[in-house]
């Protein structure tokens with residue numbers, strides 16, 4: 001309704017890809033992110049940065065799709081980093097244990113720096 | 117000061133966001149602060165989604181009550197659906213979810229972690245979730 005559907009952009013670098021989202025990370029939103037990640041995995045990418053600075057709301061269905069992406073990234077021995085999370089989303093990821101399998105950075109620059 | 121807002125929403129995609137809009141404007145009026153408001157929003161989204169997805173409510177509606185008092189915000193999410201036994205819901209574990217095809221089952225845990233208290237009253241006639249956040 002009022003919240004716009006999730007939109008995303010992907011930026012491909014040599015060794016990693018940055019996906020920036022805007023909007024609600026719900027079921028269809030999570031699916032869009034997963035679809036993009038799997039497409040990039042098919043192209044050979046295994047290190048991903050998800051920039052959620054324009055996504056202020058998320059739900060547990062969206063997060064469970066992120067867990068699916070984490071599973072695939074672990075299989076590839078790649079990495080998944082988040083940046084631009086609200087305090088509450090970061091807290092939620094820690095409570096769920098996602099933070100053990102991913103990295104959380106305040107900014108995209110810091111996430112990129114950690115990969116190089 | 118004690119104030120109460122009650123309203124009913126139809127079960128419809130993204131309706132949970134409409135509910136959080138009302139709750140956050142009440143929380144803002146109470147000057148709860150950004151992080152607490154965000155926590156209330158995420159917990160409330162989960163309570164609404166559960167009523168939408170699992171209640172099988174015949175009236176296809178969910179009833180919301182938002183109560184503010186001097187020291188806390190209380191939110192009640194009620195459905196007249198099938199109900200469930202919360203003691204039978206398994207605590208989700210990330211290690212297991214990563215291997216399992218079923219990755220869902222986080223809503224109750226998120227609600228309980230983000231609010232100061234969550235009480236679930238559920239029986240065959242439906243479910244009532246009472247969540248509170250202290251100032």
Ligand SMILES: Nc1ncnc2c1ncn2[C@@H]1O[C@H](COP(=O)(O)OP(=O)(O)O)[C@@H](O)[C@H]1O
Pocket residue numbers: 060162166167169170171172195197198199200205220221222223224225243
């Ligand atoms: N309002 C409700 N009415 C009926 N069953 C519910 C309700 N809320 C929760 N449940 C039950 O509790 C389970 C756990 O809910 P939750 O932790 O949110 O995970 P999920 O919604 O992903 O299954 C649901 O699968 C459902 O069986």
Ligand SMILES: [Mg+2]
Pocket residue numbers: 060162165166222223224
């Ligand atoms: Mg749920």
